Amino acid sequence: MQNQVNALPSRAVNLPMCQLLGMNSFKPAQLSFSLEGFLRRGGETGEHADGWGIALYEERRCHLLIDEQPSAQSLMAQWIQQYSTRSRNIIAHIRKATQGVVSATNCHPFMRQLWGREWSFAHNGNLDVAALPRAEHFQPVGQTDSELAFCLLLDALVRRFGETEPAPEALHEVLAETTRQIAASGTFNFVLSNGEVLFAHRSTELHYVLRAHPFGRALLLDCQLGIDFSRINHPDDRMVIIATQPLTDEAWLPLPQGELVAFAGGRRSSPLGLVGA
Amino acid sequence: MQNQVNALPSRAVNLPMCQLLGMNSFKPAQLSFSLEGFLRRGGETGEHADGWGIALYEERRCHLLIDEQPSAQSLMAQWIQQYSTRSRNIIAHIRKATQGVVSATNCHPFMRQLWGREWSFAHNGNLDVAALPRAEHFQPVGQTDSELAFCLLLDALVRRFGETEPAPEALHEVLAETTRQIAASGTFNFVLSNGEVLFAHRSTELHYVLRAHPFGRALLLDCQLGIDFSRINHPDDRMVIIATQPLTDEAWLPLPQGELVAFAGGRRSSPLGLVGA
Numbered sequence: 176m177q178n179q180v181n182a183l184p185s186r187a188v189n190l191p192m193c194q195l196l197g198m199n200s201f202k203p204a205q206l207s208f209s210l211e212g213f214l215r216r217g218g219e220t221g222e223h224a225d226g227w228g229i230a231l232y233e234e235r236r237c238h239l240l241i242d243e244q245p246s247a248q249s250l251m252a253q254w255i256q257q258y259s260t261r262s263r264n265i266i267a268h269i270r271k272a273t274q275g276v277v278s279a280t281n282c283h284p285f286m287r288q289l290w291g292r293e294w295s296f297a298h299n300g301n302l303d304v305a306a307l308p309r310a311e312h313f314q315p316v317g318q319t320d321s322e323l324a325f326c327l328l329l330d331a332l333v334r335r336f337g338e339t340e341p342a343p344e345a346l347h348e349v350l351a352e353t354t355r356q357i358a359a360s361g362t363f364n365f366v367l368s369n370g371e372v373l374f375a376h377r378s379t380e381l382h383y384v385l386r387a388h389p390f391g392r393a394l395l396l397d398c399q400l401g402i403d404f405s406r407i408n409h410p411d412d413r414m415v416i417i418a419t420q421p422l423t424d425e426a427w428l429p430l431p432q433g434e435l436v437a438f439a440g441g442r443r444s445s446p447l448g449l450v451g452a
Numbered sequence: 453m454q455n456q457v458n459a460l461p462s463r464a465v466n467l468p469m470c471q472l473l474g475m476n477s478f479k480p481a482q483l484s485f486s487l488e489g490f491l492r493r494g495g496e497t498g499e500h501a502d503g504w505g506i507a508l509y510e511e512r513r514c515h516l517l518i519d520e521q522p523s524a525q526s527l528m529a530q531w532i533q534q535y536s537t538r539s540r541n542i543i544a545h546i547r548k549a550t551q552g553v554v555s556a557t558n559c560h561p562f563m564r565q566l567w568g569r570e571w572s573f574a575h576n577g578n579l580d581v582a583a584l585p586r587a588e589h590f591q592p593v594g595q596t597d598s599e600l601a602f603c604l605l606l607d608a609l610v611r612r613f614g615e616t617e618p619a620p621e622a623l624h625e626v627l628a629e630t631t632r633q634i635a636a637s638g639t640f641n642f643v644l645s646n647g648e649v650l651f652a653h654r655s656t657e658l659h660y661v662l663r664a665h666p667f668g669r670a671l672l673l674d675c676q677l678g679i680d681f682s683r684i685n686h687p688d689d690r691m692v693i694i695a696t697q698p699l700t701d702e703a704w705l706p707l708p709q710g711e712l713v714a715f716a717g718g719r720r721s722s723p724l725g726l727v728g729a
Binding site for chain 1: 463510511512513515516518520526528531534537555556557559563565566567568569570583588592593615630687728
């Protein structure tokens with residue numbers, strides 16, 4: 176799939192916390208190149224060796240794969256990179272355990288169903304669980320602050336909209352309001368998707384890059400791999416990649432702090448104005 | 453893991469419908485041997501070539517893996533058989549599409565969360581969707597009668613018990629009652645698990661076998677593989693395998709027709725009396 180070019184030696188990457196990755200694409204796509212660099216951060220260029228997980232959407236179905244092995248050595252990673260189907264939305268997470276024991280039950284992403292859609296969520300940061308309300312409609316299975324926060328986000332949607340899926344703007348508004356409430360209890364960097372839209376929120380650190388025509392070259396920061404996107408993409412391809420820290424030497428931007436940003440169709444779809452920041 | 457012995461040539465296997473597989477084990481175990489035979493039924497000894505899926509429990513987490521490739525040729529199957537973790541409960545399904553388009557969204561097993569547990573479900577048979585009520589608390593993501601039936605089973609639990617998980621007997625009673633109601637609308641062979649208990653219901657065809665001390669030898673019916681369970685098991689190992697049709701030359705029994713049977717700790721835990729049969 177990829178035309179790899181020789182790359183410069185890897186830069187030093189300093190990774191003190193869990194790592195998030197998100198993709199939203201106009202057309203179903205594979206994430207092989209960016210995923211390759213991302214997974215090195217679990218036990219190789221980073222010390223995040225407490226397991227990892229990925230949510231890959233295929234149509235409305237979310238394939239959720241969890242591995243307790245460090246992602247840099249993960250056989251599941253090799254299998255996914257070789258054989259995975261194409262997705263319009265992907266969420267991945269490399270874990271550095273801070274709350275809850277290291278176990279499959281506590282691995283991100285988490286998944287729930289609502290309004291005939293499968294929702295997935297991954298979080299980086301620490302929340303003060305004692306300061307958060309109890310989840311009502313969606314119950315955590317494990318012990319993490321992260322899964323509780325995910326349940327609270329979906330809870331808020333059910334409380335406000337009941338059984339009827341709202342218009343995108345109303346959905347965004349309630350998620351943004353609930354995100355603000357939860358973020359008051361700690362660090363709340365996250366990516367969230369319902370298979371259509373990818374939502375991202377930055378408390379402390381989260382970056383994104385847009386890839387669209389005209390496509391250029393990129394080099395991974397975590398290993399000696401390069402790619403010429405103009406040779407593998409069509410002019411109407413378009414996608415956004417989100418990551419805790421930039422994965423390539425492309426023009427990554429920090430997400431606005433304290434604002435819930437929505438990506439759909441491979442581009443940013445929310446208003447640019449800062450909310451609650 | 454397995455000491456394979458030479459087996460007799462495979463028997464002819466006649467497989468006219470979807471295939472179900474379930475395992476409930478006293479201790480976390482791998483299902484490699486039985487799964488090997490089962491997966492041959494997707495496109496090799498059987499014609500069930502519309503995809504397959506498996507739910508593997510690890511602690512409270514349910515790993516749900518779906519593949520649209522015929523299971524006999526599935527790379528995911530090879531990966532699972534080599535690297536999967538040990539489970540106390542497993543559900544698998546090979547699909548012969550009868551309702552809903554062939555797609556990942558419609559592949560069994562299905563999964564939902566309730567009372568801090570992950571529930572998984574796979575079905576074989578056809579239900580008259582028009583005769584079934586609408587799901588209330590749990591919404592189907594795809595178009596199958598099967599996912600709707602699963603949602604209705606969980607719906608009944610929420611309607612009766614709300615947010616509090618009931619005692620096993622009460623849980624069994626409501627599931628059995630709801631199963632009878634749904635089964636009135638068609639053929640309803642299924643396996644269902646919450647990670648602790650494996651429930652199974654036979655409308656037309658479903659078999660089980662108990663494996664416990666003293667362990668003997670077994671030969672797969674679908675390929676030339678044999679195993680000596682006494683060499684790989686401990687005296688206190690104990691498990692039950694459920695399958696649409698027997699997978700080995702062991703003493704498989706048909707499940708009682710029209711009764712919801714529960715397996716826990718690797719043995720049958722429900723009363724033997726027939727209910728509604």
